[in-house]
Amino acid sequence: MGEQLAIRRYEPRDKNDVWRVHERAFRATLPQFFPAMNRDLRNVPDAYLxxxxxxxxxxxxxxxxxxxxxxxxxxxVELKSLRICPDHWRRGYGRALIAALEDRMREQVYERVVLYTSEDLAASQSLYRNEGYRETSRKWHAEIDMEMVHFEKLLCNG
Known part of the structure; x- marks a missing residue:
């Protein structure tokens, strides 16, 4: 249980492992997995880097x-695709990854973070609230037939 999370920037060799974490996390939390969702994770260099x-x-x-x-x-900036492999839930890895991402955001002088998550993902909502994000709205997304909860957080850059 005391395993350390080593955080680093994505590398091309991570491609298949990134998709594996995404798929396992979604299959463990939502009643239906939509392979078309998060297509950006199939091409992280173009979509994110x-x-x-x-x-x-x-x-x-x-x-x-x-x-x-x-x-x-x-x-x-929009925080996207935060996923923790189910084998590693409840160990603080989500908090650690959010902190590292927010550090990168501050380095790039962003002032505000937005994100959305499924209304069905209570644990994700709790994590974001505990990390200082506030709910701004709830909207139905017809393309995935789900209500999404939208959050935001102001970053301190000083």
Whole structure:
């Protein structure tokens, strides 16, 4: 239980492991897995690394956590695809990855973070609230037939 999470930037060799973490996390939490969702995770370099960032967290050389962000505008980024492999839930890896991503956001001088998560994912909502995110709205997303909870957080850059 005391395994350390080593966080680093995505590398091309991580491609299949990133998708594995995404798929396992979704299959463990939602009643239906939509392979079309998060197609951006099939091409992390183009989807994230050009303007944003994408990090992976490893435990004993296995990727256990993933997440990234992309710019919305010059002041705001969207936190996306934060996933923890179910074998590694409840060990603080989500908090650690959010902190590392927020550090990168601050380095790039962003002031605000937005994100959304499924209304069905109570644990994710709790994590975001505990990390200082506040709910801003709930919206039905017809393309995935799900209500999404939208959050935001202001970053201190000083």
């Amino acid at each position: 050009a303007d944003g960032d994408f990090l992976v967290g490893e435990v004993e050389d296995e990727i256990a956590a993933i997440g990234g962000f992309v710019p919305v505008n010059e002041r705001t």
